[in-house]
Amino acid sequence: MSWAGPEDIFLSTSLASYLDKKLLVLLRDGRKLMGILRSFDQFANVVLESASERVIVGDLYCDIPLGLYVIRGENVVLIGELDLEREELPPHMTRVSSEEIKRAQKAEKDATDLKGSMRKRMEFLDFD
Amino acid sequence: MLFFSYFKDLVGREVTVELKNDLAIRGTLHSVDQYLNIKLENTRVVDQDKYPHMLSVRNCFIRGSVVRYVQLPADGVDTDLLHDATRREARGG
Numbered sequence: 001m002s003w004a005g006p007e008d009i010f011l012s013t014s015l016a017s018y019l020d021k022k023l024l025v026l027l028r029d030g031r032k033l034m035g036i037l038r039s040f041d042q043f044a045n046v047v048l049e050s051a052s053e054r055v056i057v058g059d060l061y062c063d064i065p066l067g068l069y070v071i072r073g074e075n076v077v078l079i080g081e082l083d084l085e086r087e088e089l090p091p092h093m094t095r096v097s098s099e100e101i102k103r104a105q106k107a108e109k110d111a112t113d114l115k116g117s118m119r120k121r122m123e124f125l126d127f128d
Numbered sequence: 129m130l131f132f133s134y135f136k137d138l139v140g141r142e143v144t145v146e147l148k149n150d151l152a153i154r155g156t157l158h159s160v161d162q163y164l165n166i167k168l169e170n171t172r173v174v175d176q177d178k179y180p181h182m183l184s185v186r187n188c189f190i191r192g193s194v195v196r197y198v199q200l201p202a203d204g205v206d207t208d209l210l211h212d213a214t215r216r217e218a219r220g221g
Contacts, residue, residue: 013161080185
């Protein structure tokens with residue numbers, strides 16, 4: 001991101017146009033963080049104020065508050081501007097407590113682990 | 129520099145960016161930079177049901193390092209111009 005003059009902010013790929021806006025940041029590990037952009041640099045390192053993590057498991061979601069976050073640019077996948085006039089999530093989704101979402105996450109992980117171990121047990125059968 | 133110049137000429141066109149995490153986003157190319165970071169406007173996620181968190185995102189910044197493909201309209205490419213530019217770059221480089 002090269003430094004641009006004030007009028008170039010509208011045309012360039014600088015994150016300057018996102019300053020002080022509420023954003024969705026997708027990370028490489030799949031996490032979805034939300035917060036207000038306060039600072040950035042040429043590596044896409046980012047400072048998010050009032051950051052929270054939106055955990056989604058199926059139709060359940062929970063926002064876990066995190067506070068002030070500095071995110072290293074190499075972990076950033078995408079930075080999206082949240083349109084305040086639109087619904088952030090589809091209406092069929094329900095907000096739940098952090099305990100419940102953690103239980104749902106564990107259940108999902110156990111299901112995938114079970115699928116993985118079942119597959120391993122079947123591998124010796126060598127179906128083509 | 130070649131692809132940076134190439135993408136600069138595509139600003140304003142509709143493209144689909146496929147990321148390494150398999151997320152595909154369609155939108156209007158707003159801008160690009162030397163790292164091939166991309167800014168898209170008027171975005172829609174290709175498989176919206178799989179990515180509910182992206183519902184209200186209409187503009188986004190995509191870090192160049194996470195892009196797998198940029199899908200363009202067939203008439204978005206002047207292949208002759210691109211061939212010439214590539215040959216020039218290969219000669220000079």
